[in-house]
Amino acid sequence: AKLATRTGNVILLRDLFAESIAKVESIMKEKNPDLPDMDKVSEAVGVGAIVFYYLSNNRIRDINFMMEDALSFEGNTGPYVQYTYARTCSVLAKTAGDACAELKISAPEEIELLKTLSRFEETVRDAIDTYEPSVITRYILDVAGAFNRFYHNCPINTADDAEVKAF
Secondary structure, eight states, X not given: OOOBGGGXXXXXXXXHHHHHHHHHHHHHHHHOTTOTTHHHHHHHHHHHHHHHHHXXXXXXXXXXXXXXXXXXXXXXXXXHHHHHHHHHHHHHHHSOOOOOSSOOOOSHHHHHHHHHHHTHHHHHXXXXXXXXXXXXXXXXHHHHXXXXXXXXXXXXXXXSSHHHHHO
16 A cells, blocks of 8 residues: 555555565565574664665655555665675775875776766755755665776776776
């Protein structure tokens, strides 16, 4: 049933979170049954998906909530962003931690990612000035998209040039 407060079709937030967590756990048991800390991961992804879904909508528009859309690992969703964050942490954990002396740009995807990251302060100020959290979620999706294009098209830990790798 469609959620609609005007018609009295509502669900309590705790119940929505519980349903989301249960669905995520079911998906994870099917796709990755040996995942350690499945309960914690299911809770983080399930709750994160709902929060991100609501924050990504303009605050003055009606929301047509669909659980399947909120829990998707593809598209503009919380799980997609969380997966990208986990991938980023994995890449960083594999690096030696060597600082780069200078920018060593070798691909257009690096420039795109740097430009996207450089908009952070401007984006936060815009969200604050307009009282609009969806500005932040759109920016996070831009960062995730730029990082994933960079990740797929640029060797990171396997780069031949040590300066490119450090950068």
